[in-house]
Amino acid sequence: MADCNDTIEQLYAYLDRFLDDELRLEIDEHLRVCPDCQGRLEFEHTLKITIRERSREEPVGEELRQRLLDCFEIDLPDE
Amino acid sequence: MADRTRFAEDAMPYASQLLGTAMRMTRNRSDAEDLVQETMLKAFRAYDSFEPGTNLRAWLFRILTNTYINGYNAKKVRPHESELGDLENLYLYRHLPQLANKIDGSSAEDEVLALFTDDEVKAALEHLPEQFLLPVLLADIQDFSYQEIADMLDVPIGTVMSRIHRGRKALQKSLVDFARDRGLITSHG
Numbered sequence: 290m291a292d293c294n295d296t297i298e299q300l301y302a303y304l305d306r307f308l309d310d311e312l313r314l315e316i317d318e319h320l321r322v323c324p325d326c327q328g329r330l331e332f333e334h335t336l337k338i339t340i341r342e343r344s345r346e347e348p349v350g351e352e353l354r355q356r357l358l359d360c361f362e363i364d365l366p367d368e
Numbered sequence: 369m370a371d372r373t374r375f376a377e378d379a380m381p382y383a384s385q386l387l388g389t390a391m392r393m394t395r396n397r398s399d400a401e402d403l404v405q406e407t408m409l410k411a412f413r414a415y416d417s418f419e420p421g422t423n424l425r426a427w428l429f430r431i432l433t434n435t436y437i438n439g440y441n442a443k444k445v446r447p448h449e450s451e452l453g454d455l456e457n458l459y460l461y462r463h464l465p466q467l468a469n470k471i472d473g474s475s476a477e478d479e480v481l482a483l484f485t486d487d488e489v490k491a492a493l494e495h496l497p498e499q500f501l502l503p504v505l506l507a508d509i510q511d512f513s514y515q516e517i518a519d520m521l522d523v524p525i526g527t528v529m530s531r532i533h534r535g536r537k538a539l540q541k542s543l544v545d546f547a548r549d550r551g552l553i554t555s556h557g
Contacts, residue, residue, distance in 0.1 A: 346384040361376035
């Protein structure tokens, strides 16, 4: 049976779905009964999503867009 | 010619994501634009070798990553991972109660995370030691699998995982440091 320490130790591997089935199921079991660990997991997940959403893209702008299109030596209609 | 246009139509929608990642890699807009332009040029020249129907996005990011590694990463100095020491798990989570106090005691995670500005989030990423930067960007920001990242970086999958995990902790430390700089957190730990 996994406890809080195990779960915290394996938190990222669990989140990334990189645990083998046996350990994953043990942690699933622990999460079912441990709201503290559920909270920790949820936070790490929310943090990842937040960081992603706020840093994933940068607006290209018309000038760069044109330079990129020039790389393809074709014309595309404006978006 | 139809293929070329089609390829451009398929590739251009990824430009903003490529630019976002390039910005976090190079830390300035000018170099990032050059990096993306170089990437698109290489992609265009190599498009004969691209198999239609396969993962174009992964292919483009692989080119971006290789181009960065081979030409751009010498330009800036980053902190070395050894400066960080051993960071504990849940680094930011442990500071939540103090941060929550700054917004009327609400512990809603979204509100706490909203305390950090976009610039701080980007800076925290950009401040990552070189070893962690690409794994974290590719995994957490661009959603590639460990295996895809291992292939792109040509390192073992276990190494990818380790660097992602340590990179996340480093990222959290940067965010806590920002909060400390702003006086949102006062204790040390």
